[in-house]
Amino acid sequence: MKVIVPVKRVPDPYGRVRLNASGALDLADIKWVVNPFDEIALEEAVRMRERGAAVEIVAVSVGTAECEPILRTALAMGADRAVLIESAEGVGDSSTVARMLHAVIARELPDLVLMGKQAIDDDNGQVGGRVAARWGAPQATFASAIEVSTDGKSATITREVDSGRETLRVTLPAVITTDLRLNEPRYVALPAILRARSKPLDRIAAATLGEMPAARLSVVRMEAPESRRRGRRVGSVAELVSALRDEAKVI
Amino acid sequence: MEVVLVVLEMTGEEIAPSSLPAITFAQRLVERWGAVFDVLVLAGPRAGGIGGAAISFGARTVWCASADALAHPTADSAAAVCRLAMAASGASCLVGAASSFGKDMLPRAAELADLPMVSDVIALAPDASGRRFQRPMYAGNITATVEISERAAAFSVRASAFEAPRRSAAQSEVREVAFEAANLPRGTEWISADAPMQTRPDLTSARVVVSGGRPLRDAETFERLLGGLADTLGGAVGATRAAVDGGLAPNELQIGQTGKVVAPALYIAAGISGSVQHLAGMKDSGVIVAINTDPDAPIFEVADYGLVADLHQAVPELTRTLSSARPGAPAPRVEKPQG
Secondary structure (H helix, E strand, C coil): CEEEEECCEEECCCCCCCECCCCCECCCCCCEEECHHHHHHHHHHHHHHHCCCCCEEEEEEEECHHHHHHHHHHHHHCCCEEEEEECCCCCCCHHHHHHHHHHHHHHHCCCEEEEECCCCCCCCCCHHHHHHHHHCCCEEEEEEEEEECCCCCEEEEEEEECCEEEEEEEECCEEEEECHHHCCCCCCCHHHHHHHCCCCEEEEEHHHHCCCCCCCEEEEEEECCCCCCCCEEECCHHHHHHHHHHHCCCC | CCEEEEEECEECCEECHHHCHHHHHHHHHHHHHCCEEEEEEEECCCCCCHHHHHCCCCCCEEEEEECHHHCCCCHHHHHHHHHHHHHHHCCCEEEEECCHHHHHHHHHHHHHCCCCEEEEECEECCCCCCCEEEEEEHHHCEEEEEEECCCCEEEEECHHHCCCCCCCCCCCEEEECCCCHHHCCCCEEEEEECCCCCCCCCCCCCCEEEEECHHHCCHHHHHHHHHHHHHHCCCEEEECHHHHHCCCCCHHHEECCCCECCCCCEEEEECCCCCHHHHCCCCCCCEEEEEECCCCCCHHHHCCEEEECCHHHHHHHHHHHHHHHCCCCCCCCCCCCCC
């Protein structure tokens, strides 16, 4: 079974995101990491191989050469090879990214595309569903458990939904997006990082993947949300209750 | 004239109240554009009359799509039906709530209809073009204004940012979406779902949310302390990711960047330090109360009232004080709830 894992380069979720004076993202001091949900997808693919299901794992990213360290991390986690879709003029919107990924999927013909349910930078959460639609494949989003059938023809997925959990069975090939509780990604040790240096990383120019429409969604302004007025400390439960009743009037 | 199609969700055989803010957004959008909106209801085979519940919001037409496969609509079937309904109604836009259903199905439908999509809309931007919208990014640390190039897009609407829709005196016409159920995609089979817990108000629309973190220690303590306080206030219970990961609370209670987003009138955070990811799910609440032993916990920076105390003493005391102070309020439950 062949698994494609799209990975995105994002700012460290534990760092603080700031805007500079011109309203753009302040890139100083940002540590770039693999999108945590994509990391969970990689870990799941590696576990599938360890259980004897996955045969080949291909990590794919879209962006500039700056994404290479992310793909090296994916290789160190256990991907067999990596593909960078090089796009110097930015990656467009989610629809463009889905088109580019789909172009690679159409070449690679995987049994499974496993990816994060959302990237923690723009929080759009669109690419998984868009890739599935373009590919004409079923999708199971927000997976907290995945079991591939022994014949490799279907997968049973537990999804985390608003009302609790839901179980679906999809025929493969399919797109599955990962949620937080699917697994805990392993710590990558130094020998694996060293080995990853010699694994293949192919570069494909985005322009060779066919005509891509111009982005139809653009960010025109970013600002810090209005911060809350600082509150005050109360010294006791009794003081809290009277503040909620007489001052805030919410109880 | 543009047509905006709003897709509503069902809980059982009723329209899910949590999907109604999508109508509110559409009402504002069509007002700005001088357009009209239609409503699409996806329902199982016994859909007779279901459209009736949606006829009083000022939609031009309420479209009903009913089939066995739509009793538990999967993304591939739902997106396919949305596309058919968009064609039938002549819609250039598709709107739904940013619920787990919407977040699953809308991107797929957007791609089928070849549309850009604005995820998690929180506001229409005050802009003459009418094509600018606001949405959070970076776990709510940044509010972005985004622009669509034409009046054609999909939108997922953050329910907590919009009030309930206006009712209208005029009634919408009700029509069926014509389609062959046999032609719907068949690659996904719905197997089962947890029965939804109906003992407390819906978390995303509750007026009061009592929420807790890892210091609650175990599921029994979590339910007894927070459930007790929530029931005294007629509220819902929420949890941090750590509490859910630790098995203290079920996943549907998780509040945050990747969980549910809530904005109740009163949010009580007990034993919650206030990570950026958690704040993303609750910082638009009306009044925030934080109870934490650590006086430097970041939650105090967003709290209107902060109490530095051990929640194991403070929460039961708060429950007792509130239930004795409000004789008309329902008595706190003494029995341990089942399940």
